[in-house]
Amino acid sequence: MKSIMRKIGVVALSLGTLVGLAACGSNDNSSNGSKDEVTLTVGFWKGDSTAEDSARKKAFENFTKETGIKIKEKVYNDYETQLMTDLVGETAPDVFYVDVSNLPSLTEQSVLEPLDDFIAEQDDFDKDDFYEPIYKAFTGDDGKQYGLPKDYSTLGFYYNEDLLSQAGMTADDTPQKYEDLEAFLMKLQEKLPDVQPMVFSPLLARQMYIMESTGGKIVTDEGKANLDDPQVVDALQILVDLYEKGLIKTPDDLGDGWAGDTFGRGGAVISDEGAWMISHLKNNFPDLKWGVKEIPEINGEKRNMVFTVSYSMNAATKHKDESWQLINYLTHDAMKDYAEEASVLPSRKSVAEELKINDDAVMKPFAEAANYATPWQDGPNLTLIMQRYENMFPSALKGEMTLEQAMKEATESANKDIENK
Template sequence: MWKNFKRIGLVMFLALLVVGLAGCGGKTESKEKKTLTVGFWKGDSTTEDAARKKAFSKFTDKTGIAIKEKVYNDYDTQLMTDFVGGTAPDVFYVDASSIPTFYEQGALEPLDKYIDKQKDYDAADFYEPIYKAFKGEDGATYGVPKDYSTLGFYYNEDLLAKAGMSSTDIPKDYSELEGFLTKLKEKLPDVQPMVFSALLARQVYIAESTGGKIVDKEGHANLNDKKVVEALQILVDLYKKGLIRTADDLGDGWAGDTFGRGGAVISDEGTWMISHLTNNFKDLKWGVTELPTVNGKKGNMAYTVSYSMNSGSKNKDDAWKLINFLTHDAMADYASEASVLPTRKSVADKINVASDEHLSPFAAAADYATPWQDGPYLSLISSRYDNMITSALKGEMPLEKAMKEASDSANQDIENQMK
């Protein structure tokens, strides 16, 4: 715009003034708006996306720090590529199962020094199993959990009534499950008694219910441990009798569709199925109850995601401000608006989770559920299990042999990666 001035002397004066101000250093720079980049995967619902954006906006209003969103499709792969390239976000989602991998790569900033300075933090306010899922081998905290899910027994009210039963007839222990499902099959021969997912991520609490461990102390697969095989046998027995089937067996993409269309009376799924049923099967009458105990002991799975900090971030203090804000100040609104379970007990009380007929059974398991996290090779071990368990279920090979092949295959790959 300077060309509009006709008096050259004034132009020179103003030009010198600009140079002089620039030489004063940080005063002009301090007025520049700070920005944090946050990485995440696309939400399971539009309500979740909207709730996250609202939380980001409130943080900006409070601090003046802008948020730049970075959405990934192939999350872990793309995020790790960004770490290699030096373009990873300041703050990002980490699934609990991925903590060991990112920890070994040195990608995560330990958060304990920030937590210690945060007077209102209160680590004891988090559900213990969920909070501990983000600890590294060194005992440091590498993420703060933002929300979680456990598993529950979904039940179709109309189908139970048609079979002359109600939710009170659902077994309290797995030892009673066969009798219950058998009765359903007799009363409703055209309906599958139960649809389930044949995935290790869903069945660790069963596999370890007799004292076995799916991963040994060295991080190797231990699926063929006699105690693990013994515990899993109940699934094989139920499957052989036609009492449980996978969604794929029934011609569906996932259990939510099988259950939603009335193709199964029972489904063991997480909170993610609530929005699916609510949005796509509005006339369905359904409820949820806690999972039955296994061998008389409570068991469940916990799936949780953290906000974690990039160890290479140049904005660590501001990154912590965001993490603390999202997992403290904004948690109640986010949980309510996104229909997810808050990881803080005080927030669960504030938004009355215990009185929610659909969420309360999942929240009841938060204090005893097994987090889906067990070393850097868990995803590899899981994939081998998922491949081989089907052969055992369908009677193509004994369960013990299937689990041995799964372990041997996984451990061979693990040894190759260790070299």
């Protein structure tokens, strides 16, 4: 599921061109010929594991066996750029992946087909079987459903069992509240002076749930950057304070490319990373003893981030009924086998129950968070805002400017970018 985090850019599409293209095909609900003559093109980015690629291929093959509808795969290496080109050139796939962060941009361009009519006609469709935040993440501002989630990842509080033991602690000593995090990390620092207490990634996608924990919003209702909101700054200050005391550091500070390597080599006791780190640890650090808990509560509330991808329908497809059959099949009939083989978290609660996700000590914290996590999405300008945040936040961490100054500069530069789009 590391691929989820790699697809957090927003597709920059030409509104006039794409609305026109979508309109050309939006009223064609017919199939050209019988179903055994239909071939659907499905667009996706390459998975991070051969298991995921194999699971998807098997799902496509089984769908063809059951329906006679053939599948043509279209694998994108530069997904956002290539999909944009295909949409403009009227060669976009019938069905394609949509990262949750891209949904506002694509719905704004009217290139996604609403699924509501298909859902209403599907007798066995149960939207309540999906984790609510994940399902609603693909509901547009107009209340229409523009995709069904295939899987997801949330964040977890990873801990190194051996290092905790060396510090005279166990997993039960890890904090349940963010307010207790500093005291916990200080104890680790005291007991293990040669080991970094915690590694974290200074990314907006990882801090959004913290920044909005006091009631502020990082994006205004008008889609403008709001990073300098006093409530947002106040919520973020805890990370600056922890960094100044050396209790948290970035992978770059520690000479690593990402937190998974720092944590895996025993360079940090704690890491707040996504479920995508599980396979990395198992494959590259098989002797490491580690565990996961839910992210500590903030201001008395459970909070987290969820990253998810849907199967969505091209508004201009000439095979709407068949495209819906495929989307429904992949997110219903095929989900259990796909999740099991690809080692991803299923977006349906019934499938999670079948796979006994909540009986798995490692996977349970991620699944629990799916019930309340904040989707990585907030309007069509989120990527621009993210870029400016990640340019300026390190300056605040290093003491080169105050957090207030850094967030003010990030807000102003992001809004200039937005105005010049």
